[in-house]
Amino acid sequence: MRVAVPPVVSPGAAPIAGGSLTHAGPQYPGTTMCSAFRxxxxxxxxxxxxxxxxxxxxxxxxxxxxxxxxxxxxxxxxxxxxxxxxxxxxxxxxxxxxxxxxxxxxxxxxxxxxxxxxxxxxxxxxxxxxxxxxxxxxxxxxxxxPWCPRNEQVGTAAGSGRRSGGVAGACRGHRAGDRVR
Structure with a gap:
C-alpha cells in the first residue's frame, strides 16, 4: 500500500494564510506532493x-x-x-x-x-x-x-504554467499531458 502524506512544515519560510505555520515546499519536488492546502x-x-x-x-x-x-x-x-x-x-x-x-x-x-x-x-x-x-x-x-492566500498562490502559478504549456505550483516539473498521480 502506498499512502499520501501532507507537505513538510519548515521554519524560516513564508507564513501560510497569515498564521505562524510556514511551508518552504518539497525538498525533492515530484508527483507525490501537492502544494495546495486541502x-x-x-x-x-x-x-x-x-x-x-x-x-x-x-x-x-x-x-x-x-x-x-x-x-x-x-x-x-x-x-x-x-x-x-x-x-x-x-x-x-x-x-x-x-x-x-x-x-x-x-x-x-x-x-x-x-x-x-x-x-x-x-x-x-x-x-x-x-x-x-x-x-x-x-x-x-x-x-x-478552501479559498485562502496559499491556494490563491498555487492556483495562479498553476494557471500560468498551463498557459505556457507546462504545469507549475502544485505539480512543478510536469508538462501538459504528463501523467500525474
Missing amino acids: TFQGWAALSDMDHDQGVLHIVPIPEALAYLMLRPLLADVAEDDMCGVTVNQVLPASQTWHPLLMWALVGSPDVRAGDSVWWRCDMIHSVAPVENQQGWGSVMYIPAA
Missing part, C-alpha cells in the same frame, strides 16, 4: 466498481499518520533503514513495518456510478490492488481546497 478530498464514481476492484482503502485513525512518519525512529529499526521510504515516492505502509496499521485498513464497499466517497487529507489512504480485474473502474478525484 481540507478533505473525495472520489466520484464514474462507473460501477466492486469492493475488490481497486476502490479506496483508508486507515480511519488520524493519529496513524504520526505513527507512519515516526516509525523509522523506533528502537527496532536499524539506523540506516527508513521502513521502505523512497525519495519522490509516497510513504509506504507494509505488513513488515506497520502491522497494526494493516489491521486497521478498511475498504470502501461496492460503489455505483454517481456514488461519492470522501475522506480527510490526514488519513492514510490508498487504492487497493486488483487481482482478476473485471472491466474498467473509473473515478474522478475531487480535492476540496
